[in-house]
Amino acid sequence: MTTTAVNPVLLLTAVVRGVERLSPSFVRIRFGGDGFEHVGPEGATLDQRVKLIIPTPGRGVPRLDPSGWYAAWLALPEDERGVLRTYTARAVEGEGADRRLVVDFVLHGPDAHGGAAAGPAGAWADEARVGDEIGLLAPRRRHERDFGGIEFAPGDARRLVLVADETAVPALASIADALPADAEGVAVLEVPDAADFLDVRFPPGIEAHWIARGHRARGSQTLATLRACLRLGADASDAGRSPSPGRAADLDDVWETALFSSSGDDVADAPERAAHLGPEDTYAWVAGDSDTVKACRRLLVGEAGLPRHQVAFMGYWKQGRAQ
């Protein structure tokens, strides 16, 4: 008997079915279209990542074969390729022809309070209208494990430290939706403006701190809040931290979870150790701009002494560098 392996990667044309301005910096877009009945994940979306292909203006969504799609996409002439970006499945809703993938886009730019969005994905979202089309790479329902892309893995940990900038608020909101009612810990969410505080439902045991950045250095208030929550002494260097775009462009990628470290460090035994987390243990999930994530890592692992296998640190973007 032969069995045909199912490709866990769905490559679809995603048609905009709804656009909702959530706040000055966030726009929620609902996508649907042919094949969307197969879009996963089946269970909680958590921090499930998906890939979007924003077509070159005036060109259609590139047609690609899902197996070997990346090489095929790279082989396209530049003006046919569009741009590839990573986003979060904020939710997957509905069934059959009504199945929708929800993505919350940050409208970023030199001035997120009304100025033009910088970057093709942010700019596309800012202008998106019902009927517009982009490319989507998403997990096939019931094959999401093979697709990958969910990093949140607290194991038995009972105390959570959750940190997000605006690009990771959609992921953290989706994680919050799935937390058990007795979850405990802190959540620190930094967004450009107080008007960007979204309606995220945390269990009562999670102390949520929303921070409006305003004109303060990106990440500085996140670090100060984390210090206060963890009862660590103040660090004068955090307050003045103002990473320059030039410096950020030189940084290595920041991605460290129980299973993978972008630094190349050996984390091979981590899953086994993670399985032995006691119920009182703390798990940290930190995502956002690379500089802030690195600083949080220093604070949580270096100063607070969290074991590395109990953390997920993920640089979602770098200042001054297109994804």
Ligand SMILES: Cc1cc2nc3c(=O)[nH]c(=O)nc-3n(C[C@H](O)[C@H](O)[C@H](O)COP(=O)(O)OP(=O)(O)OC[C@H]3O[C@@H](n4cnc5c(N)ncnc54)[C@H](O)[C@@H]3O)c2cc1C
């Ligand atoms: C796993 C993962 C999940 C993500 N989920 C989301 C999500 O759900 N929603 C979301 O909005 N983003 C999300 N991001 C971040 C998103 O991919 C980046 O912000 C991306 O750079 C946006 O693409 P762009 O074409 O708009 O800008 P790019 O062309 O990539 O960048 C252009 C310029 O804008 C800067 N820039 C990029 N993003 C920002 C920002 N937010 N604020 C200020 N400057 C910025 C870059 O440094 C660069 O200088 C996620 C990233 C990852 C890795």
